[in-house]
Amino acid sequence: MAAWCLVNGTPAQGPERPLGMEGGGNLDPQSVAKMPGEMDKPLISHHLVDSNYSLAEVPSEAPKVGILGSGDFAHSLATRLVGSGFCVLVGSRNPKRTAGLFPAAAQVTSQEEAVACPEVILVAMFREHYSSLCSLRDQLTGKILVDVSNPTEQEHLQYHQSNAEYLASLFPTSTVVKAFNVISAWTMQSGPRDGNRQVPICSNHPEAKHTISLMARSMGFTPVDMGSLASAREVEAMPLRLLPDWKVPALLALGLFVFFYAYNFTRDVLQPYVQENKNKFYKLPVSVVNTSLPCVAFVLLSLVYLPGVLAAALQLQRGTKYRRFPDWLDHWLQHRKQIGLLSFFCAALHVLYSLCLPLRRSHRYDLVNLAVKQVLANNSHLWVEEEVWRMEIYISLGLLAFGTLSLLAVTSLPSIANSLNWKEFSFVQSTLGFVALVLSTLHTLTYGWTRAFEESRYKFYLPPTFTLTLLVPCTIILAKALFFLPCFSRRLSKIRRGWEKDGDVKFTLPASQALAQKTSHV
Ligand SMILES: Cc1cc2nc3c(=O)[nH]c(=O)nc-3n(C[C@H](O)[C@H](O)[C@H](O)COP(=O)(O)OP(=O)(O)OC[C@H]3O[C@@H](n4cnc5c(N)ncnc54)[C@H](O)[C@@H]3O)c2cc1C
Numbered sequence: 001m002a003a004w005c006l007v008n009g010t011p012a013q014g015p016e017r018p019l020g021m022e023g024g025g026n027l028d029p030q031s032v033a034k035m036p037g038e039m040d041k042p043l044i045s046h047h048l049v050d051s052n053y054s055l056a057e058v059p060s061e062a063p064k065v066g067i068l069g070s071g072d073f074a075h076s077l078a079t080r081l082v083g084s085g086f087c088v089l090v091g092s093r094n095p096k097r098t099a100g101l102f103p104a105a106a107q108v109t110s111q112e113e114a115v116a117c118p119e120v121i122l123v124a125m126f127r128e129h130y131s132s133l134c135s136l137r138d139q140l141t142g143k144i145l146v147d148v149s150n151p152t153e154q155e156h157l158q159y160h161q162s163n164a165e166y167l168a169s170l171f172p173t174s175t176v177v178k179a180f181n182v183i184s185a186w187t188m189q190s191g192p193r194d195g196n197r198q199v200p201i202c203s204n205h206p207e208a209k210h211t212i213s214l215m216a217r218s219m220g221f222t223p224v225d226m227g228s229l230a231s232a233r234e235v236e237a238m239p240l241r242l243l244p245d246w247k248v249p250a251l252l253a254l255g256l257f258v259f260f261y262a263y264n265f266t267r268d269v270l271q272p273y274v275q276e277n278k279n280k281f282y283k284l285p286v287s288v289v290n291t292s293l294p295c296v297a298f299v300l301l302s303l304v305y306l307p308g309v310l311a312a313a314l315q316l317q318r319g320t321k322y323r324r325f326p327d328w329l330d331h332w333l334q335h336r337k338q339i340g341l342l343s344f345f346c347a348a349l350h351v352l353y354s355l356c357l358p359l360r361r362s363h364r365y366d367l368v369n370l371a372v373k374q375v376l377a378n379n380s381h382l383w384v385e386e387e388v389w390r391m392e393i394y395i396s397l398g399l400l401a402f403g404t405l406s407l408l409a410v411t412s413l414p415s416i417a418n419s420l421n422w423k424e425f426s427f428v429q430s431t432l433g434f435v436a437l438v439l440s441t442l443h444t445l446t447y448g449w450t451r452a453f454e455e456s457r458y459k460f461y462l463p464p465t466f467t468l469t470l471l472v473p474c475t476i477i478l479a480k481a482l483f484f485l486p487c488f489s490r491r492l493s494k495i496r497r498g499w500e501k502d503g504d505v506k507f508t509l510p511a512s513q514a515l516a517q518k519t520s521h522v
């Protein structure tokens with residue numbers, strides 16, 4: 001379109017073209033040639049570092065960028081851009097008042113002056129004030145306008161047109177690019193420390209998008225192409241979402257905690273109070289929490305491995321892998337990472353709480369009281385062999401389970417996950433994760449021992465808490481064992497290689513591969 005042709009009057013010189021500044025002729029070839037490789041070095045461009053200039057004396061050949069607005073975000077943008085070697089012009093309705101707030105190198109002037117020279121203008125204002133810029137329309141013709149705005153949740157619902165598209169409709173002769181809205185003023189000012197913050201960018205003009213991508217890159221961000229300006233609404237919704245993938249798993253964990261806490265409160269505090277008139281309220285902060293947390297961790301861990309079993313069962317029953325799983329299962333499969341990490345978090349808290357159990361004063365009083373009782377009863381040696389073994393074993397199994405879970409948690413860090421190949425990652429996540437589930441189950445079983453069968457353990461007719469948690473994991477372990485039987489495992493591996501029960505394709509596996517499949521999957 002015409003607007004864009006004006007900006008990019010000269011033909012492209014290759015992918016590392018400078019920031020669309022060639023039109024103005026104020027281009028520094030050296031700094032441009034270095035740009036992509038300089039990301040890991042300080043972001044101040046060479047002439048600012050090497051010279052004895054004060055920052056106020058920016059060489060005139062630095063690429064020029066205009067900013068409209070003098071608020072918080074404008075200030076952060078100006079600071080970052082000056083630090084990245086740009087010549088910044090800030091356009092304010094009241095330059096005298098605001099000039100003192102900006103770095104000396106940024107020139108604060110009237111709006112008209114700020115947009116006269118630069119080819120790129122960042123609009124750091126709120127949507128409702130865009131229309132006040134209409135008097136600048138002629139001067140903005142052919143220039144790139146960058147919309148950095150974030151709508152509030154209410155605005156996002158109220159307007160069907162994104163802020164960027166609205167800006168584009170006000171300035172049909174300019175090119176509008178959506179960028180930088182996901183970055184907070186703080187990050188913008190301090191700079192991304194790991195040089196890895198992503199900035200989604202979209203525009204209807206590929207050249208303008210490319211220009212702003214290079215600009216983002218030289219500011220230390222990683223541009224992500226989001227396509228045309230029609231995506232702006234989606235890009236504007238991004239900062240409105242609060243940890244979207246974590247919402248359901250976190251609510252699930254919270255719900256389980258509330259349930260188990262109420263259950264344990266009823267059994268361990270309410271029942272003694274009501275039926276035996278004993279005051280056990282001291283158990284609320286540590287004891288009841290440490291009976292609830294491990295149950296949450298254990299249930300969440302089994303919920304990580306249950307959907308895999310359900311998926312396999314469904315495939316076996318349907319006799320094909322070419323039918324979509326139901327939505328709930330699909331969604332569940334996709335949230336296993338979050339559920340698993342929450343399980344790890346609860347398990348880690350359980351470990352810390354468990355280690356602190358003997359530190360409590362209540363525990364010391366219990367010990368002393370027991371000792372006094374022993375003395376009065378004239379018992380010199382208290383040692384129940386079975387109890388000793390039970391505890392040694394369940395503690396050890398708990399430690400092993402937690403160690404294995406830690407491995408899973410570590411490999412889910414992106415830096416570690418990226419260094420593993422697919423097979424290694426799935427060995428840790430799928431195989432070791434299942435081992436962790438088995439170890440946790442054994443830990444819980446040895447902790448529970450015969451208590452599930454003792455009538456005195458049923459408070460208010462409620463069974464001991466751990467019995468509630470065992471059903472799902474035991475089902476999973478049984479199902480996995482079942483799928484390991486040759487008749488099921490052979491059928492499952494055939495299905496996963498594309499065989500269909502009712503299909504025309506007859507599929508047979510080479511014997512050696514059938515064996516490998518059997519051991520790798522279930
Ligand atoms: C502390 C912790 C951290 C975790 N971190 C991560 C993480 O970073 N990333 C992550 O993804 N998960 C993570 N998880 C979740 C979990 O470890 C993984 O999802 C794990 O791979 C699940 O293993 P699985 O054996 O149940 O399922 P999978 O091996 O994924 O298999 C699930 C099901 O998918 C189907 N399937 C498998 N292969 C095929 C095929 N070729 N064709 C068709 N269908 C197939 C089958 O029905 C199978 O049963 C974490 C868990 C924990 C506890």
Ligand SMILES: NC(=O)C1=CN([C@@H]2O[C@H](COP(=O)(O)OP(=O)(O)OC[C@H]3O[C@@H](n4cnc5c(N)ncnc54)[C@H](OP(=O)(O)O)[C@@H]3O)[C@@H](O)[C@H]2O)C=CC1
Pocket residue numbers: 068069070071072073074091092093094098123124125126127129132148149150151180181182183184185186
């Ligand atoms: N703060 C942040 O962390 C982030 C902000 N953003 C976006 O950046 C934009 C600016 O945000 P922010 O800097 O925080 O807001 P501020 O309120 O601090 O700044 C807005 C600026 O707009 C200018 N302006 C121009 N015309 C008008 C007008 N008619 N009425 C009022 N002000 C006008 C003002 O500058 P002057 O008086 O000099 O003309 C004012 O300083 C918003 O769209 C926001 O969504 C995006 C990402 C992060």
Ligand code: HEM
Pocket residue numbers: 287290291294295297298301347350351354355395397398399400401402405440443444447464465466467469
């Ligand atoms: C270092 C590792 C661990 C240690 C030292 C440990 C220790 C303990 C202790 C001391 C108890 C008894 C709590 C009480 O007296 O109320 C217990 C119970 C339990 N633990 Fe662990 N544990 C560990 C790891 C785990 C892990 C990884 C899980 C599962 C994810 C787990 C699940 C449970 C469960 C379900 C109970 C039964 C809770 C109840 O019903 O009272 N533990 N553990």
Ligand SMILES: [Cu+2]
Pocket residue numbers: 001002003004005006
């Ligand atoms: Cu054009």
Ligand SMILES: [Fe+3]
Pocket residue numbers: 244245248331
């Ligand atoms: Fe979701």
